[in-house]
Amino acid sequence: xxxxxxxxxxxxxxxxxxxxxxxxxxxxxxxxxxxxxxxxxxxxxxxxxxxxxxxxxxxxxxxxxxxxxxxxxxxxxxxxxxxxxxxxxxxxxxxxxxxxxxxxxxxxxxxxxxxxxxxxxxxxxxxxxxxxxxxxxxxxxxxxxxxxxxxxxxxxxxxxxxxxxxxxxxxxxxxxxxxxxxxxxxxxxxxxxxxxxxxxxxxxxxxxxxxxxxxxxxxxxxxxxxxxxxxxxxxxxxxxxxxxxxxxxxxxxxxxxxxxxxxxxxxxxxxxxxxxxxxxxxxxxxxxxxxxxxxxxxxxxxxxxxxxxxxxxxxxxxxxxxxxxxxxxxxxxxxxxxxxxxxxxxxxxxxxxxxxxxxxxxxxxxxxxxxxxxxxxxxxxxxxxxxxxxxxxxxxxxxxxxxxxxxxxxxxxxxxxxxxxxxxxxxxxxxxxxxxxxxxxxxxxxxxxxxxxxxxxxxxxxxxxxxxxxxxxxxxxxxxxxxxxxxxxxxxxxxxxxxxxxxxxxxxxxxxxxxxxxxxxxxxxxxxxxxxxxxxxxxxxxxxxxxxxxxxxxxxxxxxxxxxxxxxxxxxxxxxx
Numbered sequence: 027x028x029x030x031x032x033x034x035x036x037x038x039x040x041x042x043x044x045x046x047x048x049x050x051x052x053x054x055x056x057x058x059x060x061x062x063x064x065x066x067x068x069x070x071x072x073x074x075x076x077x078x079x080x081x082x083x084x085x086x087x088x089x090x091x092x093x094x095x096x097x098x099x100x101x102x103x104x105x106x107x108x109x110x111x112x113x114x115x116x117x118x119x120x121x122x123x124x125x126x127x128x129x130x131x132x133x134x135x136x137x138x139x140x141x142x143x144x145x146x147x148x149x150x151x152x153x154x155x156x157x158x159x160x161x162x163x164x165x166x167x168x169x170x171x172x173x174x175x176x177x178x179x180x181x182x183x184x185x186x187x188x189x190x191x192x193x194x195x196x197x198x199x200x201x202x203x204x205x206x207x208x209x210x211x212x213x214x215x216x217x218x219x220x221x222x223x224x225x226x227x228x229x230x231x232x233x234x235x236x237x238x239x240x241x242x243x244x245x246x247x248x249x250x251x252x253x254x255x256x257x258x259x260x261x262x263x264x265x266x267x268x269x270x271x272x273x274x275x276x277x278x279x280x281x282x283x284x285x286x287x288x289x290x291x292x293x294x295x296x297x298x299x300x301x302x303x304x305x306x307x308x309x310x311x312x313x314x315x316x317x318x319x320x321x322x323x324x325x326x327x328x329x330x331x332x333x334x335x336x337x338x339x340x341x342x343x344x345x346x347x348x349x350x351x352x353x354x355x356x357x358x359x360x361x362x363x364x365x366x367x368x369x370x371x372x373x374x375x376x377x378x379x380x381x382x383x384x385x386x387x388x389x390x391x392x393x394x395x396x397x398x399x400x401x402x403x404x405x406x407x408x409x410x411x412x413x414x415x416x417x418x419x420x421x422x423x424x425x426x427x428x429x430x431x432x433x434x435x436x437x438x439x440x441x442x443x444x445x446x447x448x449x450x451x452x453x454x455x456x457x458x459x460x461x462x463x464x465x466x467x468x469x470x471x472x473x474x475x476x477x478x479x480x481x482x483x484x485x486x487x488x489x490x491x492x493x494x495x496x497x498x499x500x501x502x503x504x505x506x507x508x509x510x511x512x513x514x515x516x517x518x519x520x521x522x523x524x525x526x527x528x529x530x531x532x533x534x535x536x537x538x539x540x541x542x543x544x545x546x547x548x549x550x551x552x553x554x555x556x557x558x559x560x561x562x563x564x565x566x567x568x569x570x571x572x573x574x575x576x577x578x579x580x581x582x583x584x585x586x587x588x589x590x591x592x593x594x595x596x597x598x599x600x601x602x603x
Contacts, residue, residue, distance in 0.1 A: 259284035259304070265572065265602035270593065271491040271500040275317030277602070285310040287327065307331065320349040337368035345382075351501070353510045354397060355388040356484055364410075373415045381407045381439075384484055394510050396483040404482065408437040418453065422573050425467045428452045437485075443478030445485075464527045473519040476549050486513030489545045489557070492596035494519055496541050497559030497581030502591030504545040518551065519543035525565070535565040541581065558585040572602035 263279040286306035291297040303310070309328040315321065328341040344361040360382025368374045384404040389397050411434050417427035429451040437443050451471040458465040475487055488511065490498035501511045523539040542558040544551060561581030568576065577598040586592065 256284070260300070263602055265600065267598070267600040269492065269598040270596040271493065272320055273318035275315055275320070277313065277315045279314075280312045282310045284308070285327070320347065322347050332365075339366040339368070339376075340364070341366075353390045354386055357385040357387075359383050359385075372417050374413075376410075376412050376414075378410045378412075379408075380410070381405075384482075386484060391508055391510050394507055394512065396507070396512050397510060400482050400484060404441070404484075405439045406437060406441060406482075406485075407439045408435050410435040418451075423575070424451075424453045424469070425465045426453055426455050441480050441482050441485075443480040445475070445477040445481070447473070447475040449473050463532050464530070465532075466526045467524070469521075469523050469525070471521045473517060473543075475517045477515040479515075481515055483512055486515060487517035487545050488513045489517065489519060489543065490591070490593075492577065492579060492598055494541075495543060495557050495559055496539070496561055496579050496596050497583040497592060497594060498557070498586070499591035499593040502593065503557050503586065505547055506589040514545040514547045516546045516549040517543070519545075533567050535567070535575075537563040537565060537579070539563065539579075539581075555587045556585060557583065557587070557590070559583040572600055574598075574600050574602075576600075 260280075260282040263277070263281065265277040265279075267275045267277070282304070284304050284306070285308040286304055287308060287310075289301075289303055289305060291302035296302040307330065309326070309330070311324075311326045313322070313324045313326075315323070323346045324343060325345075326341065326343040328339065330339045332338045332340045341364050342361070345358065347356075347358045349356045349358075360380060362378055362380040364376050364378030366374055366376040384400070384406055385402065386397070386400045386404070387402075389401065392398065413432050415428075415430040418424040418429055419426045429449070431447075431449045433447050435445045435447075437445065449472070451469065454468045456466040456468060477485065477487070487504075488501040489495050489504050490502035491500040495503050501513075505512055505514050519541075520543050521539060521541050523537055525535055525537045528534040528536050538560075539562075540558065540560045542556070544556050546552065546555065559581045561579055563577065563579035566576040566578075579596050580594055581596070582594065583590070583592055
């Protein structure tokens with residue numbers, strides 16, 4: 027039954043018909059329909075007096091209802107939830123009864139057909155139940171489907187601050203996520219359209235109040251954490267050497283390259299754990315080298331960066347040297363203080379002050395004026411200025427670069443004199459293998475020196491031996507007086523050497539050399555005292571014995587003085603562990 031029945035009679039007529047049992051069938055049918063409609067809608071006002079009100083099934087007051095309800099009933103588009111209305115504005119007792127519309131027929135959902143290999147991805151269809159909600163934001167705010175008019179979005183006052191709020195960023199997170207001061211990422215605000223964002227903002231909601239602009243960082247920064255452990259900087263070395271000049275010598279060395287003179291131990295644990303006297307990058311070295319022909323004991327402290335990271339260095343050293351020469355014994359006890367300045371990584375200048383006591387004893391021959399004048403103790407002090415330029419690729423086995431040193435010394439004390447020395451070494455690389463091994467090198471070295479007239483005999487220049495002119499005995503190529511090597515105040519020593527590999531691993535190398543030069547009492551060269559000694563040699567590199575190779579040389583003097591002592595074979599072997 028899809029139609030509604032409307033009663034047009036008043037309450038009085040209904041009551042009169044109800045009292046007359048002789049009414050016709052039409053009246054009875056009409057009353058039956060009205061009674062059933064009133065019972066279904068909960069209307070109980072059929073028997074109430076005029077002007078009284080009763081509450082309906084929805085708790086509404088008929089006397090206070092407005093005309094809008096009556097209009098909704100007569101409107102075909104009204105909602106089916108409005109069942110009973112009253113025209114209260116005209117104070118009438120007309121009631122309208124209307125049935126609910128029938129439920130629309132059931133429509134089964136569209137069957138979802140999965141894609142197959144023959145269907146391209148662009149033709150995939152999505153079932154209606156899985157369709158995404160619309161992404162278009164509403165243009166109005168507050169409207170409903172029940173007739174409530176929509177209004178414009180509420181207006182918000184403009185932002186009062188002109189400075190963006192501070193935003194911190196947590197390491198390891200993407201930019202755009204605000205971080206609270208406590209370090210916990212803040213949750214994003216709730217928004218009905220999270221997909222609508224604009225560049226340059228963290229979050230964007232079309233209905234949200236305006237917020238301050240938060241710019242993204244333009245520079246990606248991260249905390250750099252370096253976890254490092256100091257390498258071994260201290261060592262104790264045991265070694266020894268045997269050579270044709272100084273005999274057999276032992277060596278024990280304590281070396282610390284990360285010394286700190288201001289870090290004194292506060293407990294025995296600091297002393298034995300290695301934390302005391304360490305950490306400033308200074309150098310501390312103690313060396314004891316007793317031997318058959320000489321003994322040497324030294325202690326040295328050096329700071330390569332005296333004033334922080336300035337290129338100023340300082341070194342303080344003390345020494346005790348006891349040397350037993352063929353013609354006399356010599357003992358030196360003293361110290362040295364020097365300051366250096368590094369102009370470039372290769373160029374440096376230094377200024378030093380030294381003082382020592384030199385004791386000369388046990389002369390082999392008496393009656394030598396120069397030797398007799400220095401017997402006993404001699405106080406000697408000097409100041410030295412030196413300039414160095416070093417571009418060698420290795421200080422032990424150089425194959426490229428050069429070394430240059432010039433020094434000037436002014437001595438005072440028991441003897442007053444001036445001295446200058448110049449040393450120059452040059453290395454040329456002729457050939458090498460593709461991997462850098464098998465190097466063939468030519469080198470040239472020269473030493474020139476001159477000392478003043480009052481130079482004592484123990485400070486004269488001497489020549490002969492594997493370190494100066496090979497083919498002669500130690501101190502055997504120089505001035506001699508009554509069989510005693512007294513040395514000279516002028517020296518000019520040179521070496522030209524060619525080194526080549528013998529084996530593929532460079533363990534064995536051969537050398538061919540020519541040593542030439544002289545030592546004279548004065549700054550002059552004499553044909554009959556100019557020494558020339560060519561020769562060949564062998565170099566054996568054994569890494570387990572130390573960085574210096576074993577050296578074996580054979581030299582044959584072709585020009586020498588009548589008083590020279592020749593020695594064809596010279597060698598040098600060392601072991602440092």
